[in-house]
Structures are given as C-alpha cells and as structure tokens.
Amino acid sequence: xxxxxxxxxxxxxxxxxxxxxxxxxxxxRILMLMCLxxxxxxxxxxxxxxxGVYIAFTxxxxxxGIFGSPFVGFKNFEFLIKxxxxxxxxxxxxxxxxxxxxxxxxxxxILAIMVNEIRCSWFKKVSQTIMFLPYFISAVLIGxxxxxxxxxxxxxxxxxxxxxxxxxxxxxSMAGIWPFIIILCNIWQQTGYGSIVYFASxxxxxxxxxxxxxxxGATSWQRIRYIILPSLKPTFIILMLFALGGIMKGNFGLxxxxxxxxxxxxxxxxxxxxxxxxxTMMNQNNFATSSAVGLYQSVFGFILVMFSNWVVRxxxxxxxxx
Amino acid sequence: MRKLAVKKITAALLAGxxxxxxxxxxxxxxxxxxxxxxxxxxxxxxxxNMLVLGDKPSNGRCEAMLEKLNAVLKEKVNAELKLTxxxxxxxxxxxxxxxxxxxxxxxxxxxATDWLYAWENTQKGAFMxxxxxxxxxxxxxxxxxxxxxxDWKYCKYQDQIYFIPEDHYTQYTNHGLFYRGDWAxxxxxxxxxxxxxxxxxxxxxxxxxxxxxxxxxxxxxxxxPGGLLGGYLNSKxxxxxxxSVNVGNYEFWMGVSKDDPFTVTSPYMESDTIYDAAELMKKxxxxxxxxxxxxxxxxxxxxxxxxxxxxxxxxxxxxxxxxIRPSMDRKQPGSDAKMYWWGTENNNVSKPLKTxxxxxxxxxxxxxxxxxxxxxxxxxxETCYRLINYGIEGVDYTIxxxxxxxxxxxxxxxxxxxxxxxxxxxxxxxxxxxxQWWDGTKGMIDMYxxxxxxxxxxxxxxxxxxxxxxxxxxxxxxxxxxxxxxxxKYPDPKKAVDEMREKLKEAGYDKVKESIQQNxxxxxxxxxx
Numbered sequence: 001x002x003x004x005x006x007x008x009x010x011x012x013x014x015x016x017x018x019x020x021x022x023x024x025x026x027x028x029r030i031l032m033l034m035c036l037x038x039x040x041x042x043x044x045x046x047x048x049x050x051x052g053v054y055i056a057f058t059x060x061x062x063x064x065g066i067f068g069s070p071f072v073g074f075k076n077f078e079f080l081i082k083x084x085x086x087x088x089x090x091x092x093x094x095x096x097x098x099x100x101x102x103x104x105x106x107x108x109x110i111l112a113i114m115v116n117e118i119r120c121s122w123f124k125k126v127s128q129t130i131m132f133l134p135y136f137i138s139a140v141l142i143g144x145x146x147x148x149x150x151x152x153x154x155x156x157x158x159x160x161x162x163x164x165x166x167x168x169x170x171x172x173s174m175a176g177i178w179p180f181i182i183i184l185c186n187i188w189q190q191t192g193y194g195s196i197v198y199f200a201s202x203x204x205x206x207x208x209x210x211x212x213x214x215x216x217g218a219t220s221w222q223r224i225r226y227i228i229l230p231s232l233k234p235t236f237i238i239l240m241l242f243a244l245g246g247i248m249k250g251n252f253g254l255x256x257x258x259x260x261x262x263x264x265x266x267x268x269x270x271x272x273x274x275x276x277x278x279x280t281m282m283n284q285n286n287f288a289t290s291s292a293v294g295l296y297q298s299v300f301g302f303i304l305v306m307f308s309n310w311v312v313r314x315x316x317x318x319x320x321x322x
Numbered sequence: 323m324r325k326l327a328v329k330k331i332t333a334a335l336l337a338g339x340x341x342x343x344x345x346x347x348x349x350x351x352x353x354x355x356x357x358x359x360x361x362x363x364x365x366x367x368x369x370x371n372m373l374v375l376g377d378k379p380s381n382g383r384c385e386a387m388l389e390k391l392n393a394v395l396k397e398k399v400n401a402e403l404k405l406t407x408x409x410x411x412x413x414x415x416x417x418x419x420x421x422x423x424x425x426x427x428x429x430x431x432x433x434a435t436d437w438l439y440a441w442e443n444t445q446k447g448a449f450m451x452x453x454x455x456x457x458x459x460x461x462x463x464x465x466x467x468x469x470x471x472x473d474w475k476y477c478k479y480q481d482q483i484y485f486i487p488e489d490h491y492t493q494y495t496n497h498g499l500f501y502r503g504d505w506a507x508x509x510x511x512x513x514x515x516x517x518x519x520x521x522x523x524x525x526x527x528x529x530x531x532x533x534x535x536x537x538x539x540x541x542x543x544x545x546x547p548g549g550l551l552g553g554y555l556n557s558k559x560x561x562x563x564x565x566s567v568n569v570g571n572y573e574f575w576m577g578v579s580k581d582d583p584f585t586v587t588s589p590y591m592e593s594d595t596i597y598d599a600a601e602l603m604k605k606x607x608x609x610x611x612x613x614x615x616x617x618x619x620x621x622x623x624x625x626x627x628x629x630x631x632x633x634x635x636x637x638x639x640x641x642x643x644x645x646i647r648p649s650m651d652r653k654q655p656g657s658d659a660k661m662y663w664w665g666t667e668n669n670n671v672s673k674p675l676k677t678x679x680x681x682x683x684x685x686x687x688x689x690x691x692x693x694x695x696x697x698x699x700x701x702x703x704e705t706c707y708r709l710i711n712y713g714i715e716g717v718d719y720t721i722x723x724x725x726x727x728x729x730x731x732x733x734x735x736x737x738x739x740x741x742x743x744x745x746x747x748x749x750x751x752x753x754x755x756x757x758q759w760w761d762g763t764k765g766m767i768d769m770y771x772x773x774x775x776x777x778x779x780x781x782x783x784x785x786x787x788x789x790x791x792x793x794x795x796x797x798x799x800x801x802x803x804x805x806x807x808x809x810x811k812y813p814d815p816k817k818a819v820d821e822m823r824e825k826l827k828e829a830g831y832d833k834v835k836e837s838i839q840q841n842x843x844x845x846x847x848x849x850x851x
Binding site: 059075076078085147151152153170172173259260261262263264265267276279280281282287289 | 412544613617618620791798806811
C-alpha cells in the first residue's frame with residue numbers, strides 16, 4: 001500500500017516538469033537493470049510467441065509452417081462447441097479457482113495470525129517449517145499418495161473401514177466427493193507457503209500501534225479484529241487481483257495426477273480446460289485445436305481480469321491494479 | 323493513465339511481433355540433385371540419423387554394435403548410422419511432435435500406416451516423396467524386392483511413393499488375451515483351451531474363487547482404456563477394423579465383413595453387440611475380475627502375470643510366441659501360457675498390413691540418397707542385417723549348427739538385449755529363427771495362415787482434413803464413455819450406450835461416416851472392384 005501511494009505521489013510531483021526519457025533511464029539505471037531479466041522473460045516467453053496464436057485459425061501442417069498453412073477461420077473453435085463441454089469446462093475451471101483463491105487466502109490469513117500469536121519461538125519456527133513442507137511435494141507424489149490412501153482394494157482408508165467392520169467406499173467412482181478432495185489437496189499444499197506473505201505484512205505493522213492498544217487494555221481478539229485485519233486488507237486485495245488474472249488457468253499437475261486420463265466417471269466434476277486440452281492433444285495430435293482452446297482460455301481470462309479490475313476501481317480506485 | 327497503459331501494451335506487442343518476424347526468417351533447405359549416371363557419389367562422409375521407437379538402451383550393447391556396423395557402412399557407402407529413440411512414455415505424442423518439429427537432422431523415419439500415423443504425416447508433409455528412379459538407383463535391392471510383390475501401390479499418396487514397406491517379414495499382430503493353461507484346465511475348460519469369449523469369464527471366476535492374492539486380469543485402465551470391448555466386437559461380429567482412422571485412441575470405424583469390406587460401419591453405433599459387450603463387462607466388473615479402481619491404476623500387467631499375481635495379459639500374437647510363452651515357461655514353470663485371440667470362434671482374423679512397418683525419408687533430410695543406400699544395406703546385406711538386428715556375433719548372439727539364432731551362455735534378455743528396434747525393414751530372407759522363441763511359433767503361424775485373410779485396407783488413404791473438427795468432438799465423447807463401458811462402471815450400460823450414441827450423432831457421426839465412405843469408394847474404384 002505504502003509503496004503504491006509513494007509511487008503515485010512521485011508521479012504527481014513529477015508531471016509538471018517531465019524529465020527526458022534518457023535522463024530517467026540514466027538516473028534509475030540500477031533499478032532498470034534489476035528489472036531487465038523480468039522484462040526479457042516476458043518478452044521472450046509471452047510476447048514473442050503471440051503471433052503463433054494464428055495456428056488456432058489454420059489447418060496446420062508443418063511443411064507450410066504457421067503462416068503458410070491454409071486459413072480456416074473459426075473452424076477449430078467449432079469442435080469446442082460441438083463437444084458440448086465448453087460450458088462445463090469453463091464452469092469447473094472458474095469455480096475451482098474461486099474456491100482455491102477465496103478459501104486459500106482466508107486460511108492463509110488465519111494461519112499467519114495464529115503463527116503471529118505464538119510466543120514460544122522454537123515452536124513457531126518448527127510449525128512454520130512443517131506447514132511449508134507440502135509445497136515442495138510434487139503433484140505426481142500427491143497423486144500416488146492419494147491413490148494409496150483412497151483406492152478400494154488396497155487403500156489405507158478402506159483398510160481402516162474394513163477393520164472397523166463397515167462397508168468400504170468406492171471413492172474413485174464418486175464424482176461428487178472429488179471437488180472436496182482436490183480443494184483439500186490444493187489448500188494443504190499452498191496454505192503454508194501463501195501465509196508467508198501475510199505473516200510478513202503482519203510483521204510490517206507498526207509495533208507502536210499494537211503496544212498502544214495493549215496499554216489501553218485491548219484483548220488479543222480486539223487487536224486482531226481492529227488492528228491486524230484492517231492492515232492486511234490491501235495485501236489481501238492485491239493478492240486477490242493477481243490471482244484473478246489466473247482464474248482461467250488450472251493447476252494441471254494436481255488435477256491430472258489425482259484424476260488421471262482414463263477415469264471418465266469423475267470428469268463431469270473434475271475436468272478443467274488444461275486436462276481437456278491435454279487429452280485432446282494426446283488423442284488427436286491436433287495442434288490447431290489445442291491452440292484454439294488455449295486462445296479461448298486467454299481471451300476469456302483477459303476479459304475477466306479487465307472486468308474485475310473495473311469493479312474494484314468502481315469501489316475504490318486505490319486498490320485497482322491499473 | 324489508461325491511455326498510457328494501452329499505449330505501453332501496444333508497444334510491447336509490436337516489439338514482440340517484430341522480434342518474431344525476424345526470427346521467422348529461417349533458411350530454406352537445399353535440394354540435392356539425383357545422380358543420373360547410376361553411380362552414387364559417396365566422396366563426402368555423411369551421418370544418417372534413423373528414428374526408431376522404443377526405450378533407449380543403456381547397457382552399451384547397442385553402441386558397441388553401431389561401432390562395428392559403422393565400420394562396415396563407412397567402407398561400403400562412406401556413411402555412419404545414428405539412432406534417435408522415441409521412448410514409450412507418451413510415444414504417440416512424442417512421435418508426432420518429433421516429426422512436426424521439422425528436425426533437419428533426421429533421415430530415416432520408422433513409420434506404419436496402422437499404428438504410427440504414416441498417412442497423417444504424409445499429408446502433413448513430414449515425408450519426402452520417393453521417385454522410382456531414386457529408389458532404383460539408391461536402394462536397388464529393396465526396390466526389386468518390393469516390386470516383385472507389387473507392393474508399392476500401398477505406399478502411394480496422390481500417385482507418389484512416400485515410404486518403403488516392411489512387406490517381406492512374417493508376423494502376426496492380431497490381439498488377444500494371454501492366460502494360463504494350467505488354471506484354465508482346473509477351472510473345467512476342456513484341455514484348458516478357451517474357445518469362446520464367455521469362457522474367459524469362467525476362467526476369471528475360478529481364479530477369483532481359488533487363487534487368493536491373484537487378480538484375474540490386473541490391468542491398468544490408464545494404459546488400456548478400451549479394455550476388452552474391442553476384443554468382444556472382433557469375436558462376435560464380422561467387422562474388420564479400418565486402420566489409421568482411429569477416433570481418439572479407439573478403433574472405431576470398421577468395414578462390414580471380409581465379403582463386404584468396402585461398406586463403412588461402426589459396431590459402437592450400429593450393432594446390438596455393443597449392448598451385450600457392455601452388459602458382460604458390467605457383470606465382470608461386479609464380479610471383481612479387475613481392480614475396483616482400475617481406471618486410476620497404471621501398474622504393469624505383464625510383470626504381474628510373470629510374477630503369478632495376474633491371471634491374464636493382453637497383446638498380440640508376436641508378443642505371445644516371442645516373449646510371453648518363453649518367459650512364462652521360465653518364470654512360472656508348468657503354467658502352459660496360452661492365447662485366446664480375438665476372433666477364435668468366428669475366424670475373424672486379419673493378416674497384418676504390409677505397411678505395419680515402413681521406412682520413410684524425412685522431408686527435411688539433407689542427404690536422402692545416402693539414407694536410402696544405408697537402408698538398402700540394412701535390409702539386404704547379411705552382415706549389416708545381422709548387426710542391426712542381432713548385434714555382434716559371439717557377444718550378443720550365436721548361430722546354432724542348424725542355422726538358428728541363439729545367445730551366448732549367461733546372456734539375459736532383460737539385461738543384455740540389443741534394443742536397436744529396427745522395425746522398418748526386416749526381411750524373411752535374412753531373418754534367423756530364434757531358438758528362444760516358443761517352439762510352437764511356426765505351428766501357430768501356419769495355423770493362422772489357414773484362415774486369416776489379407777487386410778483389405780492396405781492402400782486406403784483417408785483424408786480426414788474436412789472432418790477433423792467432428793473427429794475431435796467424437797474422440798472426446800468416446801474418451802468419456804468407452805473406459806466406463808469397458809470396465810463396467812455404468813449402473814445401466816444400455817442407457818449409457820444410448821447416451822453415447824446420441825452424443826456421437828451430435829458430434830457429427832453421419833458426416834464423418836459419409837466422408838470415410840467416399841474415400842472408401844474411391845479406393846474401391848482404384849482397386850477395380
């Protein structure tokens with residue numbers, strides 16, 4: 001928040017006597033140099049491939065190349081509509097991401113506050129480390145772990161149920177339960193890592209305010225409610241907006257490893273754009289169609305970001321990204 | 323503010339586009355003139371890169387063989403051979419990506435019209451057209467051999483030859499189920515010979531009842547999403563699979579029968595047999611003949627069968643007589659492994675396509691002439707043939723007194739195999755009979771020869787361009803329904819089949835069928851029938 005405000009102030013001050021661009025670069029050359037890798041990264045991996053989007057409108061063959069292949073207009077997009085799944089895919093992708101973002105951020109804040117309240121320093125460090133660990137476990141392993149816990153014949157969960165004398169459950173045939181499992185896995189993986197940002201902002205709160213509140217007799221709960229939570233609001237909103245930018249992008253690794261390519265019983269509730277594109281690619285080797293799906297995803301995501309930014313700007317321009 | 327942002331974005335976009343268009347100006351490949359005098363100029367040393375399918379070996383045997391082979395090749399045609407592997411993990415994607423990438427270093431490409439997308443890649447321009455003159459000059463022996471069987475016609479697209487068929491190599495690649503004869507006998511099946519599809523159920527049930535810890539068929543649905551559906555259709559209808567028009571991973575389009583092969587149909591849509599198949603699979607699933615979570619399981623069924631924890635495995639005849647039977651005899655003595663091939667009861671068995679293996683020259687090859695010369699040697703020269711197929715004599719293989727192929731003492735197939743994976747130019751004239759193969763191999767092949775019919779679709783080219791969108795849509799419908807039908811996961815299979823049919827119709831079934839039928843009619847006319 002404060003950084004953003006200062007930047008804005010600087011702009012206001014600078015605008016009457018605008019420095020020539022060469023001068024600006026020279027004055028800030030170290031800063032410029034520092035952001036050069038990021039700028040290059042985006043140019044090379046995000047802007048350079050943009051003309052390739054054209055593949056989505058061609059009947060691609062590699063002898064003629066991207067721009068030589070015959071132009072077919074929106075024919076590749078037809079397939080998306082014909083398969084009748086466009087709506088379901090979009091819905092799944094967006095809903096999963098909303099759940100990840102909202103639930104994830106709320107839990108991250110709670111976790112950060114809880115860690116902040118711990119007074120015993122070694123316990124604080126140990127618990128932070130343990131919460132951090134899941135982030136470094138790859139999705140492949142999570143898939144294997146899940147299968148070994150949940151499967152019907154040899155899974156740990158069903159072994160437990162059997163030994164208790166009850167009927168085992170066929171989890172891999174129950175589509176309805178999978179949204180919970182997937183969200184649980186995602187949160188288990190991301191929460192510890194994500195809470196770091198919030199923890200850092202809590203540490204950034206002026207300790208004098210908190211001390212003053214304590215002197216005035218505020219309870220822990222009151223401190224959290226009236227000091228910490230309001231100070232986290234800007235961080236929360238900015239993180240939220242960033243996350244919204246990726247709302248059409250799914251966590252392919254997690255979904256693919258948990259569900260796999262064959263168990264179509266679960267697809268109605270678990271298929272997201274990424275897994276669908278991957279299966280189409282694998283089955284049809286159709287680059288043009290998968291580019292078409294990719295383009296749809298990007299355009300839809302772009303509209304969504306612009307829209308949410310517009311909404312935020314309406315409510316409070318200070319919080320808008322641009 | 324907003325205006326500025328838009329300006330910035332536009333500028334960045336423009337910069338990106340400009341960088342791209344600069345990078346896009348690649349060099350065009352030079353074309354090499356064909357030697358007209360009939361003798362090839364081999365003064366310059368060339369490296370010929372051959373694309374093969376399979377896991378890259380790490381035991382050093384292949385490298386040692388290549389060293390010897392390259393000495394011979396250098397002397398004969400001043401070239402050396404390099405192998406590039408497309409490994410089995412995700413091989414379909416890997417293979418097509420490798421070809422689509424337009425890699426300039428590739429020369430010889432292993433391909434096939436039924437399982438390696440030869441026609442698709444021909445249409446996409448991955449292969450170099452091979453003129454008869456070129457073949458005559460640079461691969462004379464191969465040219466003569468293929469001509470003598472009049473097989474070039476099977477390799478033509480728009481009147482141009484695009485690949486060389488592996489047409490003088492006998493193998494049967496019809497699929498079926500491998501099972502244990504000893505258990506089948508105990509289960510009450512006469513002689514332990516499964517003669518009918520339903521008897522598989524009897525066999526599986528016996529295993530379920532009598533062999534604790536053994537899963538009747540411990541298959542992973544991630545690897546085999548089609549299960550036994552295709553096998554059932556093959557055994558219960560006269561339909562013949564039309565190769566190279568798979569919808570997704572499934573063999574969907576078929577000809578009506580060997581007497582009427584040129585009428586296109588699909589049992590998934592137009593036959594009641596699929597209802598029976600789906601019902602049976604549901605019964606088998608409820609009986610627990612495979613894991614409950616089969617669709618999320620990806621274990622190795624063959625290893626499980628070798629270890630005695632799976633009662634069956636599925637693949638083709640050549641796998642049976644070259645691998646399964648000998649391995650089972652060694653690892654499970656007395657198991658009497660047998661094969662129930664799809665079509666046992668109705669003799670619906672097709673011989674493999676002449677183009678089940680083929681060699682193409684990459685469209686980007688820098689020295690196609692030399693590549694053909696090397697190929698001609700690999701296929702027809704005894705020294706080269708034995709090196710690429712069997713390795714170094716005395717180290718990798720030995721020849722028995724009666725001229726059969728054997729391996730030296732202590733040679734272990736699982737550790738010491740050569741894995742050169744040369745599947746695009748094997749040749750019965752030079753092929754040695756392997757003593758480690760099942761000794762009933764010849765009998766089995768002779769038996770097939772009595773009733774198997776020639777595949778009627780060897781030269782059929784289906785142009786899928788006009789129906790690509792519909793095919794993709796159909797593939798996505800199938801990928802939803804087939805795995806669940808195949809492993810009996812729908813509570814009401816009949817309803818599911820009807821639903822699937824409706825969705826396939828919506829996806830454009832009729833349009834695709836009409837288009838394939840048109841190609842079929844053209845092909846039929848070309849054959850003069």
